[in-house]
Amino acid sequence: MKIKEVIVVEGRDDTTAIQRAVDADTIETNGSAIGESVLARIALAKQRRGIIILTDPDYPGERIRRVVSQHVPGCKHAFLPKHAAISKKGDDLGVENASPEAIRLALSSVQEEAVEAPAQILWEDLHAAGLVAGEHAKRRREQLGEKLSIGYANGKQLLKRLHIFQIQPEEFREALILVLKEEQQHD
Incomplete structure (x- = not known):
């Protein structure tokens, strides 16, 4: 499944989980202390391709979602239920723990169909x-x-x-x- 929009995630492990599930680009916030340069990249991606926010189903994840949404209005939101994002040991909650199927299901309700890829710089x-x-x-x-x-x-x-x-x-x-x-x- 190819995703047209850029997916905002919290970190590198989330990007890895997303890329196991779908063909998509991500922007990592690197936690809840989101810098202005990251917000500017998200705004540019929103303007050019659209944004889907997929953060952990916990308080810090919701805070990141809120900060990004306030700075970049009009983002789409994908949500993972807690039971789909819990680690096997039950001690960690995050996108990186979700199965590819759970990630595809969360994204399927919000993403647009991919359009033909534009000419790219090599x-x-x-x-x-x-x-x-x-x-x-x-x-x-x-x-x-x-x-x-x-x-x-x-x-x-x-x-x-x-x-x-x-x-x-x-x-x-x-x-x-x-x-x-x-x-x-x-x-």
């Missing part, structure tokens, strides 16, 4: 643009991330974010041209 495009190797690569990635509102990332994460936020090749080229022009002006 690793070779990043390399050709000097974004993954060379003396200016880091600075170019920083500036490109700022221009596209996706934040700074290393090469691998940049490619992932370009895909998550469905940055089109034309948008990428336009932002890259601005970055290169600014670089020439400073040299």
Whole structure:
């Protein structure tokens, strides 16, 4: 099952559980102390693809859901019942403990049908643009991330974010041209 929207989860283990169940991209809040940069990425993903919030069925999970919803109105909500999110030992409650079937069931009521994938930027495009190797690569990635509102990332994460936020090749080229022009002006 391919999910069009980006799924907001609490952490890396949740992402792993989601990816065992469905083909989807996630944004991790890294717990309940959600930073402004994470909220900005969620807002951009909402604008471009839509957001589904799937957090743990406990107080911290509900708090994260509330914070994200307040900062990014219009998100969809998927819920796991507590009995589906409890660990085998019964000592932990979370998305990471849910079976793939339980996750698919929680998501099935809120997700839209996936549309045909748009044209994507390739690793070779990043390399050709000097974004993954060379003396200016880091600075170019920083500036490109700022221009596209996706934040700074290393090469691998940049490619992932370009895909998550469905940055089109034309948008990428336009932002890259601005970055290169600014670089020439400073040299």
